[in-house]
Amino acid sequence: MPTLETLTFDKASFDAHVADFVATPWLQEFKRNAWAQYEALPMPNRSDEKWRFSDLKKITLDGFKPATEPHTEEREALLERSHLVDGYSGRMVFGDNHLLEFNPVSEELADKGVIWLPLQQAISEHPELVKKYLGSEDHKLGGDKFRALHYAFLQGGSFLYVPKGVEIEAPFVAYYWNCHCEEAIFPHTLIVADSNAKVNFVDYYGSKDSECNCPTLSIAAGASFAEPGGQIFRKVVQDYHLQTVSLQLEANIAKRDANVKTIALNLGAKYARIENQTRIAEPGSNVHVYSLTVATGEQEFDQRTLQTHAAPNAYSDLLYKNALLDKARTIFSGMILVEPDAQKTDAYQTNRNLLLSAEAEANSLPGLEIEANDVKCSHGATTGQIDQEQLFYLMARGIPRETAYELLIFGFFEEIIEKFDNEELKENVRSLVRSKFDSR
Structure with a gap:
């Protein structure tokens, strides 16, 4: 049998991968169905409206293989850098799909029934609970083939279940690092807040080598399920190196009177496609979706969103802000769908x-x-440059032009950054944005 080092994403590599899950027959079947879907679906093409304006030449699956485990020195270096948030309720660190460190919940939270486990362990110990939610979200934004490949090779990921009435303030944190050239990772985050539960979550996607000159691939998926009265606040930071192709497939499902909020900061990757779909399934829900993207060089950020209102008396608000420098490109394609009821x-x-x-x-x-x-529905888009009157106003008060220009840029960012509720995370996010500007 060929080794993982020589495999690409073909039938042989899938058969080698799925053979490792013989102890969980339902997961094997789940993966086989995903692989069959992957093989049956074509790659996106320019005639597909869901990929309008996308530079499809930047997206390829050729030449990538399943990721191998990081070496000891790499593990230590990644753990040293996994400190975006230090005050956490639980933490996991993954390197190339492999779990490097696991910080479990306190005994107090465990006694309340909180389940915080690596996804593979959760599948083994809580199969019915995971099976109920894993892959259950619809996907309608065009990334079906990549979603199928993600589930076919799903390995590294986190699972969080917060039981009824349990409220947790300190966030749970998952770090997903890519390490090796021409390898693919498949990060997965699955969050369930049961009735009247409350939880905060942070995902970080990063690269071992920020100056890497060889390609890597990340196909990540995240799903948040808020049961009646549940509250989920999820933050996602993507800061891969500039030779990464990154696809993030996000879903939020809100039941009766649930509150779901997500914030994404997008900084890295050569090409990054972000698909974010929200389904308000029952009345009384409130959903907020925010994003800040800073694009430089020849980066392309391809953003697709869908807010589906399937129930009455509910609220959703989406704000995507993009700052573009050099020859960077962004695409925003968003839809609010209000069903008859x-x-x-x-x-x-x-x-x-x-x-x-x-x-x-x-x-x-x-x-x-x-x-x-x-x-009551509205949508809008604005595209412009720095307001010259505001610039003149600051300069007239003695602020140098370059400093005034920078203040206006960072003021544009701050509307999103201020929505991060964790002060430590907020300051680290500002530092990441600042570092991207300083490195130009």
Whole structure:
């Protein structure tokens, strides 16, 4: 049998991978179905509206193989850098799909029924609970083939279940690092807040070598399920090196009176596609989706969103802000879908683009599809440069032009950064953004 070092994503590599899961027959079947779907689906093409404006030449699965375990020195270096948030309720660190360190919950939280486990361990110890949620979200934004490959080779990931009525303030944190050239990782985060539970979560995606000149691939998936009255606040930071192809497939499902909030900071990758879909399944829910992207060089960030209101008397708000320098490109394509029974829907969608270079390109495609007749919905997009009147105002008060220019840029960022509720995380996010500017 060929070794993992020589395999690519073909039938032989899949058969070698799935053979390791003989102890969980339902997961093997789940993976086989995913592989069959992957093989049956074509790669995206330019005629597909869901990939409009995307530079498909930047997306390839050729030449990548399943990731190998980091060496001892690599493990130690990654653990040293896994400190975006130190005040946590639980932590996991993964390097190339392999678990490097696991910090479990306190005895007090464990006694309350909180389950915080590496996904593979959760599948073994809580199969019915994981099976209920894993892969159950619909996916309608175009990344079906990549989603299928993710589930076929799913290995490293985190699982969090917070029982009814349990509220946890300190966040749970998962770090996913890529380490080796021409290898692929498949990070997975699965969060379940049961009725009236409350939880905070932070995901970090990063690279061992920030200056790496060889390609890597990441196909990540995250799903948040808020049961009635549940509250989930998830933050995602993506800071891969600039030869990474990154696909993030995100889903939020909100039941009756649930509150779900997500914030994403996107900094890294050569090409990054972010698909974020929200489904308000029951009345009374509130969902907020925020994103800040800083694009430099020839980076491309491809953002696709869907806010589906399937129930009445619910609220959703989406704000995506992009700052573009050099020859960077962004695509924002968002849709608010209001189904016939979702009366009294209150939904908003905004995309704001700040062009800091004459060669940068921002594409915006906001949209509404409303099938109910008693709703409040709006969508909009703006693209512009630094306001010259504001710049003049600051300079007239003695602030040097370069400093004034920078203050206005970081003021544009701050509307999103301020929404991070953890002060330690907030300051580290500011540092990451600052580092990206300083490295240009």
